[in-house]
Amino acid sequence: MLTDIEIAQQAKLLPIREIAAGLGISEEELEPYGRYKAKLNEALFRRLRDAKDGKLILVTAINPTPAGEGKTTTTAGLGEAMAKIGKKAVIALREPSLGPVFGVKGGAAGGGYAQVVPMEDINLHFTGDMHAITSANNLLCAMLDNHLQQGNELSIDPRRILLKRCLDMNDRALRNLVVGLGGKVNGVPREDGFVITVATEVMAILCLAADPADLKQRLGNILVAYTYDGKPVYARDLKAEGAMAALLKDAIQPNLVQTLENTPAIMHGGPFANIAHGCNSVRATKLALKLADYCITEAGFGSDLGAEKFMDIKCRLAGLAPDCVVVVATVRALKYNGGVPKAELAAENVPALEKGAANLAAHVENMKKYGVPVVVAINRFHTDTDAELKVIDGCCKSLGVPYALSEVFGKGGEGGVALAETVVAEIARTEGQRRFAPLYKDNLTIEEKIETIAKEIYGADGVTYGPAAKKALPDIRALGGDKLPVCIAKTQYSLSDNAALLGRPKGFTVTIRDLRLSNGAGFVVAYAGDIMTMPGLPKAPAAQRIDVDGEGMISGLF
Numbered sequence: 001m002l003t004d005i006e007i008a009q010q011a012k013l014l015p016i017r018e019i020a021a022g023l024g025i026s027e028e029e030l031e032p033y034g035r036y037k038a039k040l041n042e043a044l045f046r047r048l049r050d051a052k053d054g055k056l057i058l059v060t061a062i063n064p065t066p067a068g069e070g071k072t073t074t075t076a077g078l079g080e081a082m083a084k085i086g087k088k089a090v091i092a093l094r095e096p097s098l099g100p101v102f103g104v105k106g107g108a109a110g111g112g113y114a115q116v117v118p119m120e121d122i123n124l125h126f127t128g129d130m131h132a133i134t135s136a137n138n139l140l141c142a143m144l145d146n147h148l149q150q151g152n153e154l155s156i157d158p159r160r161i162l163l164k165r166c167l168d169m170n171d172r173a174l175r176n177l178v179v180g181l182g183g184k185v186n187g188v189p190r191e192d193g194f195v196i197t198v199a200t201e202v203m204a205i206l207c208l209a210a211d212p213a214d215l216k217q218r219l220g221n222i223l224v225a226y227t228y229d230g231k232p233v234y235a236r237d238l239k240a241e242g243a244m245a246a247l248l249k250d251a252i253q254p255n256l257v258q259t260l261e262n263t264p265a266i267m268h269g270g271p272f273a274n275i276a277h278g279c280n281s282v283r284a285t286k287l288a289l290k291l292a293d294y295c296i297t298e299a300g301f302g303s304d305l306g307a308e309k310f311m312d313i314k315c316r317l318a319g320l321a322p323d324c325v326v327v328v329a330t331v332r333a334l335k336y337n338g339g340v341p342k343a344e345l346a347a348e349n350v351p352a353l354e355k356g357a358a359n360l361a362a363h364v365e366n367m368k369k370y371g372v373p374v375v376v377a378i379n380r381f382h383t384d385t386d387a388e389l390k391v392i393d394g395c396c397k398s399l400g401v402p403y404a405l406s407e408v409f410g411k412g413g414e415g416g417v418a419l420a421e422t423v424v425a426e427i428a429r430t431e432g433q434r435r436f437a438p439l440y441k442d443n444l445t446i447e448e449k450i451e452t453i454a455k456e457i458y459g460a461d462g463v464t465y466g467p468a469a470k471k472a473l474p475d476i477r478a479l480g481g482d483k484l485p486v487c488i489a490k491t492q493y494s495l496s497d498n499a500a501l502l503g504r505p506k507g508f509t510v511t512i513r514d515l516r517l518s519n520g521a522g523f524v525v526a527y528a529g530d531i532m533t534m535p536g537l538p539k540a541p542a543a544q545r546i547d548v549d550g551e552g553m554i555s556g557l558f
Helices: 004-009 016-022 042-048 071-084 098-102 119-123 129-149 201-208 212-220 241-247 282-291 303-318 331-337 350-368 386-399 408-429 446-458 467-478
Strands: 030-032 038-040 055-061 089-093 114-117 156-161 165-167 177-179 190-192 194-196 223-227 232-234 255-259 264-267 294-298 324-329 374-379 403-406 462-465 486-489 509-518 523-528
Touching: 004 114, 004 119, 016 030, 016 038, 016 255, 042 282, 055 071, 055 303, 055 350, 055 408, 071 089, 071 114, 071 255, 071 294, 071 324, 071 374, 071 403, 071 408, 089 282, 114 119, 114 408, 129 156, 129 165, 129 201, 129 223, 129 241, 156 190, 201 212, 201 303, 212 241, 264 282, 282 294, 282 303, 303 324, 303 350, 303 446, 303 486, 324 331, 324 350, 324 408, 331 350, 331 386, 350 374, 350 386, 374 386, 374 408, 386 403, 403 408, 446 462, 446 467, 446 486, 446 509, 446 523, 462 467, 467 509, 467 523, 486 509
Parallel strands: 055 294, 055 324, 089 264, 089 294, 165 194, 324 374, 374 403, 462 509, 486 523
Antiparallel strands: 030 038, 038 255, 114 255, 156 223, 177 190, 223 232, 255 264, 509 523
């Protein structure tokens, strides 16, 4: 059996100019990065500004488990399947972060015969967007510390600096540190730390910016610190936004690639959904809507994270409205949610599946609250039995949602035809009936917004606030934070803020330990439980299995 990377390396890719031409994109609207990837420039945005939009399909999933759900694989396969049934589709995905690639998860370009390629490029340096974001964030940090060193004209309080440096790598040793040591010439000593690049506000801004001008304005609005007398200090006060925008000049342009079956895919931006808003860029999604009849996008982790933020942050701020939500699940993952150890998931276990199906029910019911039709995609494994699939059938019927078995991992687009037909039919059936609306109103307080998400999406009894969160609230309110949506950072493994509570937990409260205003991005971040913005590597990181031979052929990347 071939590995993901072996399948990708045997693929017959079309030159990116041919993929672009198939979408009606001219040479002048394309900035090639080699033969198989390219940037899409402002000329294309200008030409398509008034073009009609296609239908927007969001792919999400149940809570992730070690068994895997195959959300990106389903997204890529659904795009390929649309072509099989004669529909024009463009996939819109996030770019992978190097942290998970070298950590536990591995790559994020799909799997099997439903992948986005060139897989090695996408999972490693791609077109340099992550590096540009890292540089822009760290430039702002350097300018802030330089301001302290050069006399601190703004009277910035070093104890109230909100900004952290970043690195696109899992490196727990950098979470907390002290900078400026070694004498006066080396700067002002203060506590600092690193977050992973995808957790930075710069990443969020890139993904929510409408155009280069909006990008620069948002960068200038980043709240970096407070003065000794409690006044806010923004990136624009340091005169940093122009240089930061210059570093991001190319990164703000979406990237065009393709699937194994040459379906167009736009990959742009990569915020994690557990510590950020978890969606690809607004520009990429809007461009895909202009280029095709169907834009198929995904949001990270389970629907309680990525999809909630897609609906309540991205759609709210960008004026988008999804036409259908696809919730991906596997029999194996549902059995895991029902208490079956990972080593025993291949064996039939109907009682555990029935218990674990409560997790699927929660995600479907949550998505229905947004007024959008829902389709369930069962990412099928060869170990799934007829008795187990019968449980899924009964669960979906009781929820009143259509479902389809998906075999895109092993069969590519052909294995997703039933899913594509089901999605298209559901969109057609609900035409004129869809009433999309975010979960909460803009005029609610920060606490009311957090409580709404905790109760309606997580199933919590309520919310408690730690000392740091209580202390931050007045300052955030004073700066207009009550007008903004909230982005809750929490574990992806449970509907709760406790990773150990699987299935559909009840009788818990969500603890918000801290709050931060992402003023440039346009939302308030609430940190729940023990979630961290700089992950660590596992005992045996994926990096140990990755290699390259003398001919430049990469192996071990999955």
